[in-house]
Amino acid sequence: MNTNFRTPARRWSAVAAAAVLAALSGTGSTAAHATEGDPGxxxxxxxxxxxxxxxxxxxxxxxxxxxxxxxxxxxxxxxxxxxxxxxxxxxxxxxxxxxxxxxxxxxxxxxxxxxxxxxxxxxxxxxxxxxxxxxxxxxxxxxxxxxxxxxxxxxxxxxxxxxxxxxxxxxxxxxxxxxxxxxxxxxxxxxxxxxxxxxxxxxxxxxxxxxxxxxxxxxxxxxxxxxxxxxxxxxAPAVAAGAEPQGVRAEADLAETGGSSTTPYVAAGAVALLAAGGGAVALARRRVG
Incomplete structure (x- = not known):
């Protein structure tokens, strides 16, 4: 009986944690691997x-x-x-x-x-x-x-x-x-x-x-x-990674630290997911108890 509730709850927690990590680090991977193009x-x-x-x-x-x-x-x-x-x-x-x-x-x-x-x-x-x-x-x-x-x-x-x-x-x-x-x-x-x-x-x-x-x-x-x-x-040479025009400098700065301009929104959704997972764990425990 206990096993039937604990396993899904743990899966919820794992999924939510993975979402948070993706929000904080995965969104900056494209900029981190950017390469230079035409040298001019x-x-x-x-x-x-x-x-x-x-x-x-x-x-x-x-x-x-x-x-x-x-x-x-x-x-x-x-x-x-x-x-x-x-x-x-x-x-x-x-x-x-x-x-x-x-x-x-x-x-x-x-x-x-x-x-x-x-x-x-x-x-x-x-x-x-x-x-x-x-x-x-x-x-x-x-x-x-x-x-x-x-x-x-x-x-x-x-x-x-x-x-x-x-x-x-x-x-x-x-x-x-x-x-x-x-x-x-x-x-x-x-x-x-x-x-x-x-x-x-x-x-x-x-x-x-x-x-x-x-x-x-x-x-x-x-x-x-x-x-x-x-x-x-x-x-003109292609704009090198880390040397974007001023208009996109803020996004470049976030990319260097593993994020982007959408990171706050993705992170907020992931936190909500984590909270939902935590709630599922608590509910399962109460039912078991």
Missing amino acids: SASAAVLRTGLDVSLLNRTVHAPLTVSLNEVSAPQSARETALTATLDGVDGGKPFSVLRAEAADAASTVRDGRAEASAHLAAARLHVPGLPLLSVVELETVSSKAVCVAGETPKASVTLPAAVTVLGKRVRLTSGGPTDVEVPGVGSVRLDLSETKTTSGSAAATALRLDVSVNPLKLNVAEVEGTVTVAEARCS
């Missing part, structure tokens, strides 16, 4: 060209695809000159694409921060067939992209007030593309200061040039394509 990325380039060079017979097209100081994290570069060669152009001799007093690119990903930057100073850009006339001359341009875990990505560009395009001094404005045309030489369209940000990435380009020139020198008929100057990109 960063890349930069001082100069990148995508040009098509047509020779005078117009039957040969030579692509001019070169870059200066193109890096991906964790890297940096400080070259200040870029040369290239093209078969059929000036006897295949090397020609200068870019020369500058300073040309730096850097990219890092560290401690929840991805950052990239590109800088160019006192630079002159040339294309085949125009060895003496610069497509563009720049004083100082730079771009920067910063992505920090849990924060809004940022992109910025620094430009001079004016540049020299095909020998013409051109004042830069933010009103849209700037077109420069020189009779007998060609035209250049400048797209200025392009920046883009999303919730998890940033990109900045100081200058993008659409080039179309017909120099008729050095066996070159036409040069067309794009030139990108000072480009920086980044993607």
